[in-house]
Amino acid sequence: xxxxxxxxxxxxxxxxxxxxxxxxxxxxxxxxxxxxxxxxxxxxxxxxxxxxxxxxxxxxxxxxxxxxxxxxxxxxxxxxxxxxxxxxxxxxxxxxxxxxxxxxxxxxxxxxxxxxxxxxxxxxxxxxxxxxxxxxxxxxxxxxxxxxxxxxxxxxxxxxxxxxxxxxxxxxxxxxxxxxxxxxxxxxxxxxxxxxxxxxxxxxxxxxxxxxxxxxxxxxxxxxxxxxxxxxxxxxxxxxxxxxxx
Amino acid sequence: xxxxxxxxxxxxxxxxxxxxxxxxxxxxxxxxxxxxxxxxxxxxxxxxxxxxxxxxxxxxxxxxxxxxxxxxxxxxxxxxxxxxxxxxxxxxxxxxxxxxxxxxxxxxxxxxxxxxxxxxxxxxxxxxxxxxxxxxxxxxxxxxxxxxxxxxxxxxxxxxxxxxxxxxxxxxxxxxxxxxxxxxxxxxxxxxxxxxxxxxxxxxxxxxxxxxxxxxxxxxxxxxxxxxxxxxxxxxxxxxxxxxxxxxxxxxxxxxxxxxxxxxxxxxxxxxxxxx
Numbered sequence: 176x177x178x179x180x181x182x183x184x185x186x187x188x189x190x191x192x193x194x195x196x197x198x199x200x201x202x203x204x205x206x207x208x209x210x211x212x213x214x215x216x217x218x219x220x221x222x223x224x225x226x227x228x229x230x231x232x233x234x235x236x237x238x239x240x241x242x243x244x245x246x247x248x249x250x251x252x253x254x255x256x257x258x259x260x261x262x263x264x265x266x267x268x269x270x271x272x273x274x275x276x277x278x279x280x281x282x283x284x285x286x287x288x289x290x291x292x293x294x295x296x297x298x299x300x301x302x303x304x305x306x307x308x309x310x311x312x313x314x315x316x317x318x319x320x321x322x323x324x325x326x327x328x329x330x331x332x333x334x335x336x337x338x339x340x341x342x343x344x345x346x347x348x349x350x351x352x353x354x355x356x357x358x359x360x361x362x363x364x365x366x367x368x369x370x371x372x373x374x375x376x377x378x379x380x381x382x383x384x385x386x387x388x389x390x391x392x393x394x395x396x397x398x399x400x401x402x403x404x405x406x407x408x409x410x411x412x413x414x415x416x417x418x419x420x421x
Numbered sequence: 422x423x424x425x426x427x428x429x430x431x432x433x434x435x436x437x438x439x440x441x442x443x444x445x446x447x448x449x450x451x452x453x454x455x456x457x458x459x460x461x462x463x464x465x466x467x468x469x470x471x472x473x474x475x476x477x478x479x480x481x482x483x484x485x486x487x488x489x490x491x492x493x494x495x496x497x498x499x500x501x502x503x504x505x506x507x508x509x510x511x512x513x514x515x516x517x518x519x520x521x522x523x524x525x526x527x528x529x530x531x532x533x534x535x536x537x538x539x540x541x542x543x544x545x546x547x548x549x550x551x552x553x554x555x556x557x558x559x560x561x562x563x564x565x566x567x568x569x570x571x572x573x574x575x576x577x578x579x580x581x582x583x584x585x586x587x588x589x590x591x592x593x594x595x596x597x598x599x600x601x602x603x604x605x606x607x608x609x610x611x612x613x614x615x616x617x618x619x620x621x622x623x624x625x626x627x628x629x630x631x632x633x634x635x636x637x638x639x640x641x642x643x644x645x646x647x648x649x650x651x652x653x654x655x656x657x658x659x660x661x662x663x664x665x666x667x668x669x670x671x672x673x674x675x676x677x678x679x680x681x682x683x684x685x686x687x688x689x690x691x692x693x694x695x696x697x
Contacts, residue, residue, distance in 0.1 A: 178500060178515075180545075181569055182522060185533030188544060192536050231442055238439045242432060250440070252683055253447050259679035261630025262527075263650045264454075264672045267657065271453035272445075278453070296446055328428070350524070357526030360632035360650070364657055377528040377633065384532060384637060393536070396529040403524040411517050 189400060192393035204394035212371045213379040214398070216290065220375075221355035224294040228351045229344055232302025239303070240310045258300045262360025265296055270365050285367030290375060293362050294355040301354065302347030309343040342417050346410050353406040357399055451676065458673040461666070469667040474643050475652065478671070482649040485560060485635075486628035489567035493624050497575030498617065502609075504576075505583040523573045530569050531637025534562060538638075558646060562638035567631050571624040578620030579613050586612045619689050626682035630675060649675055 193201060204210065239250065257265060269292055271277075274284040283289050313336065321331040359377040366373040368382075376395055383392035458466060469475060504516055522530065537543050539557045540550035549556055556562045590612075594604040610617075632650040639646040641655065649671055656668035 178496070178519075178572075181565060182518070182572070184544070185530075185537045185569075186521070186525070188536040189529065189533045231439075234435060235439050235443070238436055242436055244436065248687075250443060252680070252687060253443050255683050255686075256447050256451065256680065259626050259630075259683050260451075261632060261650050261653075261672075261675045261679065263632045263653050264630070264675050264679075267653065267668070267672045268450040268454050268676075271457055272450040292446075299446065328431075353524045357524065357529070359526060359528045363632075363654055377526045380526070380528045380532060381633075381637070384528075384535070389532075389536065392532055396526075396532050399526050399529050403521060403526075406524055407517050407520050410520075411513075 186400060189393050189396050192389055193397040195393075196390050200390065201394050204391040205398070209370050209374070210379055210391075210395060213374045213376050214395075216287070216374070217356050217376040220287070220290050220294055221352050224291060224298055224355050225348050225352045227295060228298055228302045229348055232299075232347060232351075233306055233340065233344060235303045236306035236310055240307060254300050254303050257296050257298075262297065262358070263363060266293065266361040266364040269293060269296055269361065274365070284365060285369065285373060287373055289365045289367075290362060290373055293365050294358060297358055297361055298351035298354050301351040302344060305343045305347035305350070306340055309340055313339055342413050346413050349406045349409055349413075353403055356402060454669065454676065455673060458666070458669040465663075465666045466670050469663070469670040472667065474647070475667060475671060477644050478647050478649045478652040479674070481560070481563070481647070482629055485563045485567050485648065486625055488564045489571060489628045490621060490625050492564070492568045493572050493575050494617070494621055497572060497620065497624075498579060498613075501576050501579040501583055502605075505580055506588070519573050519576050521573075522569050522571075527566075527570060527631065527633030528637065531566060531634040534566055534569070534634070534638050538562060538565070557638050558640040558642075560646070563635055563646065563648065566634035566638045567628045570631050570634055571627040574624040574627060575617065575620035578616045578623070582613045582616035583609075615689065619686060622682050622685055622689070626679055629678055 196204075205214075235254065239247065239254075260268065269289070270284060272279065273281060273289065273292060275282050283292065317335055318331055321335045322328075326334070356375075357377060358375070359381065362368065362373075362375060362378060366375070366378075368374050368378045374382075376399060380392045380395050380399075383389070383395070500515075500519065504512065504519070535543070535557055538546040538549065540546050540555060543557070546556060554561065556565065586609075590608050591604050594608050595601075599607065630650060631648075632654075635648055636651060636654075639648065639651065641647050641651040643652075643655070647655070653668050653671045653675070656664045656671070
């Protein structure tokens with residue numbers, strides 16, 4: 176009951192509002208050049224960031240599980256910082272290293288690189304945290320068996336380790352993609368929100384709301400909502416498949 | 422496994438890449454914010470914290486987060502028990518839907534709440550407004566938005582623990598004549614307390630930092646509906662050294678709370694294992 180008052184009814188309202196103007200209005204709202212540009216940028220950067228995360232996330236999880244060195248505990252905390260940090264603070268944080276007064280001498284504020292960095296920052300924990308527990312439970316014996324049968328490390332990794340990590344990497348990637356396309360807070364200060372250039376989908380929704388164009392806002396919101404639903408269903412299916420084989 | 426030289430080289434390379442990546446993405450930027458906050462010493466920071474707007478924003482944030490966490494704890498445990506202990510049509514759908522607030526954009530959350538609860542045209546907002554309760558652009562809306570985005574955190578921590586402990590002890594208690602409430606208070610609650618505590622800390626951290634959803638439902642008027650994260654945004658965009666230091670100070674405090682919450686969580690993790 177509470178759940179439906181708080182979550183389900185409001186989300187349904189978004190879909191109803193989106194359809195308020197009929198199909199043609201819905202379609203017009205989505206295909207306006209500015210919205211299309213925003214959606215293209217959001218999805219493009221989210222795919223890119225997810226690809227980086229698949230590689231770096233797996234590498235970080237590997238180092239955290241298999242490597243031993245002083246200060247590893249600290250890295251564990253560092254991984255979770257992007258998740259715990261308020262998004263507006265995340266924007267400020269990135270701005271201090273990559274913004275106007277950067278000690279690196281770069282200024283990526285208000286560019287697409289800033290969007291990429293913001294997505295990369297907020298999605299950092301997802302693949303690491305889904306792959307890490309699987310890697311921990313992976314048995315050394317299988318790898319040793321593969322090695323003793325003549326497989327080199329690369330072959331072992333490709334044929335033995337990677338297949339067992341695949342479901343975890345996939346769910347982490349789905350989460351990270353989902354988080355990236357819905358990101359808002361960290362971009363407010365960082366990306367400048369320039370239409371056709373650095374404006375992402377959620378910023379587009381925000382400016383529609385501020386312009387009191389609720390139907391337009393709801394149309395873009397419905398796309399994000401549907402993507403979120405798809406990701407949830409995919410995750411549910413993956414976890415069920417894993418549970419069946421385990 | 423024996424350590425070959427090639428093996429050791431890969432290991433070191435991987436370690437360096439990972440540390441370097443985290444250094445540039447997280448460690449250095451976060452450290453810079455701390456450095457910028459105290460760049461002019463402690464005095465401007467303290468002055469910043471004395472401003473009534475800042476004090477108000479943090480008070481509002483704290484009280485909204487407090488109520489959101491209370492609501493989430495009660496309903497989170499309720500929904501978890503429902504999901505684990507009872508079978509009903511649509512359980513699998515509810516189970517999947519519970520994750521929705523985590524994956525949907527905060528901006529969409531804000532829009533959704535505005536559509537339903539605004540006083541002019543909202544489905545439920547009109548009735549509530551007539552009853553004298555303004556939700557949107559007022560604290561109740563802030564609390565709802567905050568509760569919305571952090572609801573799954575408690576549920577996700579409590580559900581696995583409930584599944585793990587099973588029903589034997591609860592059934593034993595019931596067969597010995599304990600009422601449903603007694604069973605819950607004496608058997609279930611102590612068993613899930615670590616998972617629950619972990620979920621509560623997570624959800625508190627998330628609540629204090631919520632920005633997008635709160636921005637839409639609150640309107641962000643200083644001294645009335647401006648929370649700490651909204652204050653950071655407003656002050657950063659204004660000119661002048663005082664505003665900039667205020668933004669950095671508020672951001673630093675929010676970051677500090679987040680890191681402290683993380684450390685608490687990390688130290689709770691082993692605690693959970695030994696308590697069972």
